[in-house]
Amino acid sequence: MTCTPCQTTHGDERDERILDLLCRLVSINTEHAEAAEGAPFGEGCARALALVLDECAARGFSVERVNDMIGWAQVGTAGPLVGFPVHLDVVLAGDGWSRDPFTATIVDGVLYGRGVMDNKISAAILIELLDELKAREAELPCRFRIIFGTDEESGMGDMRSYLAAGGEQPEMGFVPDAAFPIINGEKAQAHIVLTHAVGLPEGVEISGGTMSNVVPFDASARVSLEFVDADAEARAGMLPVEASASDGVLAISASGRSAHASTPQKGENAIAKLVNAVVSLLPEEAAAGCEALCDVARCLCAGTDGTALGIDCDDDVFGGTTVNLGTLSADVDGVTVDLDIRYGRGIDEGQIVDSISSALGDAWTCEVVGGKPVHLVDEGDACVRALLGAYERVTGLPGSCSVMGGGTYASLLPALVAFGPKFPDTHCGAHGVDEHVSLENIVRATDVYREALQAIIALAAKEEE
Known part of the structure; x- marks a missing residue:
């Protein structure tokens, strides 16, 4: 069946909003395509970037489109910058799918579609969680910024352009584009x-x-x-x-x-x-x-x-x-x-x-x-410890750090580590056919990220003292 908000069985308005936005993003084919005016990586990537920035603006976030490759949305007006880089582009779907890769579809509690895990899930979750913080924006001890890229899968020219344009480097945060608990190192x-x-x-x-x-x-x-x-x-x-x-x-x-x-x-x-x-x-x-x-x-x-x-x-x-x-x-x-x-x-x-x-x-x-280059953040880093604590409190599982061969935006942002959204011992088919994520995984990842944001707020407040 085709994914619509009413088809989630959790009955939670938060989860339904996340699922609705995720399905809308999946419906946009963001494979790299021929460049056009205002769309250096194809019309699909440009449409997806416009969608998330419009969504964030409608929710009252501060929004900036840096260029046609990348933009950001922010909640909070003072304190250190906490960054969450996500990407909207996807690898080519290819042949062999059992269903349309660009029609988000739920089967037996599992959502299928290109990008559901890599990496549109994280954009949808973090927009919702920052929306929850908007009401207390004035008292936040830090600024939370989601950075939306459209070229992560093909060289990260988007993030390089953000930095070249003077984009602020996050002092804390995480890249939600890998696996839990924490990936603190990436190969060159x-x-x-x-x-x-x-x-x-x-x-x-x-x-x-x-x-x-x-x-x-x-x-x-x-x-x-x-x-x-x-x-x-x-x-x-x-x-x-x-x-x-x-x-x-x-x-x-x-x-x-x-x-x-x-x-x-x-x-x-x-x-x-x-x-x-x-x-x-x-x-x-x-x-x-x-x-x-x-x-x-x-x-x-x-x-x-x-x-x-x-x-x-x-x-x-x-x-x-x-x-x-x-x-x-x-x-x-x-x-x-x-x-x-x-x-x-x-x-x-x-x-x-x-x-x-x-x-x-x-x-x-x-x-x-x-x-x-090789990217490695010390396991004793205060933000790393805060994220591990949040993961352990929500899941009841031991938190630990590991390294991987995969590359994320963290490799260009020295303070950041990769943190979720995939849970250990789960399969998602990222970069393969029938990419998928369970609805349970979406809810659970949202809970971990919500707790992580609270842990970062506590850490920023402590450092402010």
């Missing part, structure tokens, strides 16, 4: 584009993937029958791909399983499956003309820990390196590969570029087009 990240100008022989084409930070779930290739043996179609039937020959072309496709690029080992990379299959089907003389594809198979399709590239490095806090082969486009005009690499403190960006260049050879160009 490098978005790398590899290009091979020679390309593939005419008659060989292969492509797959949508974004560097998503494990690709499908990939396809077209190989002229002149490049393969007569039994290639039959041999392909023994590989983890689908293949059919027609009109002089062998069409090959591979299916995988999406996952976040921070944990590529949890997914199944369709590009890697396809490239390995195509290379195995090429006779030796044909493979000699597909050096770039063979390089990809040798260095990028043999695992996710960077060993084949010489960048595997274990950190006692952050763990090992991960490499996600996110997109591939290869034909007669050239070969282009997008990589998402997450790493700890035992290696740096320059060493990564040098190692990749050495592994692939001189025919390849390796360019870093985005990234961020």
